[in-house]
Amino acid sequence: MSIMSLRLPDELADTLANLARATGRSKSYLAIDALRDYLAREAWQIAEIQKAVEEADAGDFASPEELKATFDKWATDAN
Structure with missing residues (x-):
């Protein structure tokens, strides 16, 4: 497993810490x-565009x- 460090805005770090406490999961998890x-969503979108x-x-x-x-289908479904 690789190790990566990154800087998080304080608001995001606080939200992550609060969610970790509330769920009993680690911040890393x-x-x-x-x-x-x-990444899965972005990869899917790029593949569809390609x-x-x-x-x-x-x-x-x-x-x-x-x-x-x-x-016609959408016009009918909208009404």
């Missing part, structure tokens, strides 16, 4: 858990009929 969630760019580069766009069907 909570920070790692939060970082893991953030996939969309590849589809666009390949000319894989929705047809006018598919767009109309989607717009």
